[in-house]
Amino acid sequence: MNVFPGLTPRPDSLGQVSTTHLCNLKTEIMQNESRLESYPLSKGILDLIFSLLCSYMPKNLGADHRKPGIQPYVTFVVDEIFFKFYDRQYKNSTEKWEIGWKCLKIVNYIIQKYEPKVNDFVEQEDESPPLGYYIMLQLQKKSHLLNLILLIIDDACQHLDEYERFNEREVLEECSLLSLTIIEEGLIKQTEFLNLHITANSPGILFGLNKMLLDVNPRSQRPDHLLNITKFVMYCSWLPKHSLAAVNILNMVSRMPNISSQILDVFISNGHIYDEIRQGFVDCLDMETNSITNTTRWTSNNFHSSYKIHIKIKTVIIDLLRNCILQPYPNIGLYLLGFEYANDAGEKQKLNITDATNHCLRALTALLDFHLETMKISNAYDADLEQIIKSSYFLLYLFCSNTRTSEGMLRYLRSSNDFVCRHLKELPFKNMHYSNILYQTSYLLECTAIELKLASSYCQISRVQQICEILVGTATNKTEDQRSINSTLFFSHSSPLLMEHFIKSKAENIPNFLLSNILDWLMFESSDVNNPKWDFFDISLSKQIFDECESSTDEGLLLINLPKLHKILHDELCNVQGTVVSGQRKLILQEIESILMYALKINEMRNKNRGTIKLVDAWAQVTEILFIQVFESTLPYSIKQELLFEILQKLLNKAVSIPSALEVTILISEAVFILIVCLRQCFSQKPNDPGKLDRFTKISIYIKIKCFLYDDDA
Structure with missing residues (x-):
């Protein structure tokens, strides 16, 4: 032929x-x-x-x-x-x-x-x-x-x-x-x-x-190939597919060692085009991505495709910004986020955010604010959109935890209508049983812990008071009696005998104790997925294929690569010959779909378990900083000890009654020991008060009983 x-x-x-x-x-x-x-x-x-x-x-x-x-x-x-x-x-x-x-x-x-x-x-x-x-x-x-x-x-x-x-x-x-x-x-x-x-x-x-792509362009005699590619971000309003490919290319090229600064120099050396490119990135992040379940206009396939493209563009841009945090300064990611550009900046010099409004950090905070308002009026869950929100919170946490950018980032978040406190007040987020929501909450709490630590270190009393009011539900300008919390609530799950011996009833109003309520939202037990039964595929071989398709995420979690798994199963079907197989092809395709759904459930289970661990760790960080770093004038010992009583009681009850994963158990044990030390410090401030010392002794006995039961169950 x-x-x-x-x-x-x-x-x-x-x-x-x-x-x-x-x-x-x-x-x-x-x-x-x-x-x-x-x-x-x-x-x-x-x-x-x-x-x-x-x-x-x-x-x-x-x-x-x-x-x-x-x-x-x-x-x-x-x-x-x-x-x-x-x-x-x-x-x-x-x-x-x-x-x-x-x-x-x-x-x-x-x-x-x-x-x-x-x-x-x-x-x-x-x-x-x-x-x-x-x-x-x-x-x-x-x-x-x-x-x-x-x-x-x-x-x-x-x-x-x-x-x-x-x-x-x-x-x-x-x-x-x-x-x-x-x-x-x-x-x-x-x-x-x-x-x-x-x-x-x-x-x-x-x-x-x-x-x-970094070589000299024969037409312009400048290394502007990558600049020409990145320009397509400016056309995102009518060429979204071009913008997605351009951002992907820039992201992959910028991963090269010590190349991000060179890319930024090329952009800046071409006149004012770099401001237009940054505005293009902002426009990409500002593109509307309402959930499909919230709107009726997504009935058309064209709209659905456009929505998916917009989601992918946001995901890649956030990934680009996250990868640049480890690159030497100056780099393209810090410039897009709005940090000051200076060639002579030292390695330890603090970086501040410019007053310009057209930077990606403004677009990210606007995206998170819009999502926060949307959650108040809707219970819908869109996995793709929530993944972007999770990545956005994670990006804010990375820059808050970086020594060079933390102060500038926190200062900007405070100027953005007090971003951290506004989002903290909305906890718990809806759909807490999903892994993405657990991650979002954990990154927000970690940002809170960093800000609380820095505010305490710099003696910013008003800022510390503001955060404490949200975390413990108390107003520090009230009297001690008004701030006192109902102790009967602390031991609501305890036995009547312990209630009678350890608790003194009070009649004050019960404030919203956020740190304690977080423990109510958490599910400590490890979830698992039931093994299905398949007619055409062997379960043991399927598990072997799952192991081959595993890949590590940015958080170090092993997940099954679903596209790779789908390709392996499809190739296996194509390699099998015979009229019997052709007659049962529809059933085999249904079973392949079942295998992919099973792998998807495994990924969600692993994500949920890791999200729970992250949230417990973030909660422990905030709690420890609150009780160790906050001044006595802001959080008096009398209030602190009542708060510690409730947290310890709820933490021990939950740890004993529910079998937890090993990582969660370790975090809970560390938190319990630190909180006990904080509680002992509260009582040691007034050693001449025999009533309080007697109560601490009884509480210690109670904690020992709980720990004994916990060890016995383990």
Whole structure:
């Protein structure tokens, strides 16, 4: 079988190639179509090649007189059509970009389907490497293919920057999207490809696509390839797919060591474009992402797709900002967040946030505020949106915990209508049984602990009082009797005997004790997922596949990679042959869906267990700082001891009654010991008060009984 005989001529009986075969498609394109400045044949060839690639392709194509495969035809498309389309003359300028779009479609399809393997780098006589191997090879070094793709992106930027309508605009936008997608996919597969290249000891030097994007642009004589790519963020309102690919590329390139500062220098050296780019990132974060369940307008598939793209853009931007925190200053992430830019800043110099309003930190706090208000009127849960909210809280915590940025970040949060206190007052968040909500609460409490610690260290009494009023539900400007908390509530779960001996009844109003209430929301027991029964898949082998698909998250948690698992199961189904399997294909597909749902439940279970551990740890940090660092004038010992009584009683009751995970048990034990020391300190302030000392002795006995029961259950 030979699709285009003229492209791969068959030798005659003497081994000679007839010259009559050379008057083929190549000649037709070069002589006739170029002369007429119209290319219908080229477009037809491109459509045919793309259709052949997308359909079933026989492995022995052309095997009778050459290496089998479709490679000669794709090589013809790339060398004779794609490489020359840019410099040819056209009657209709739109046709130029139509040909470029069809060529890029073929290249993009090939690289999307390609998976690097070691055998690709070993030359074989009877078989050619996959087409994707040649595309990846050209992307990892200086090549005409890479230069042409970057030239298309450059052209698209120049036309789109004018914000004017032109005939070929839509086709040019599609060309630029495919170019961005090809570069994005090349970066995704770069590490694996280069590692296999080294392992196979292949000849040739590959620099890597990420480094090639930082090379000098021949057109502008400046290293602005990455700048041209990032410009597409500015068009997020009508080109969201372009913005997503651009942010992904910037994120992957900025991960290189000591490269983020170089990227920022390139941006700043190109006039005021860096402010427009930062505004583009802000616009991406400000894009509306209301939950699908909250709105009726998402019934259309187009709206649903747009929503998913907006969610992905926000996720990648937050990931970019988080990765830059460990990069040397100055870097692109700190600049986007609004931190001051100074080349002469020392390594230990504190960083402040500028007064400009168009930075990503303002957009992030606005996003969290909007989500907080939405939760008040709706109980809907959107996993994708909650994941973004979780990442946003985590990003704020990272900058609050960083020594260089903590003071500037906390100062900005206080100026944003007291961000931390406003969100702290809304605890508990709705849907606390989901892992994302547990993580959100833990990061908010960790930010609170940092601010409380710094405020106490700098003797900011009014700020400490404000936070204490939220955490313990007391107003420090009231009298001691008014601030006293009802002790009968502390031991509401205790036995009548302990109530009679240890508790003195009081009649004061009960305030909202946030630190104590958090313990009521928490579920300490470890959740698990029941093993299902499958007819076609072996459970033991499925667990082995789960282990192979596990990957570590940023929090160090092992989760099952669902896309990888789906691909393995789908390949397994394709490898199984026979009429019996074909008759039961629908049942097998249903079972594959069941396996994926089971893996999803395992991921949620692991996330929930880790989220509980994080929340207990964050709660312990806030509690310990509150009782150790806060001044006596802000939190008197009389109130402190009553608060400690309630927390210890509730903590021990919950720890004894519910079997907890080992990590939770360790955190609870540490908290109990520290709180006991704080309680002992409260009583030691007035050693001449025999009533209080007697009560402390009885409380100690009670705690020992609880600890004994806890050890016995363990």
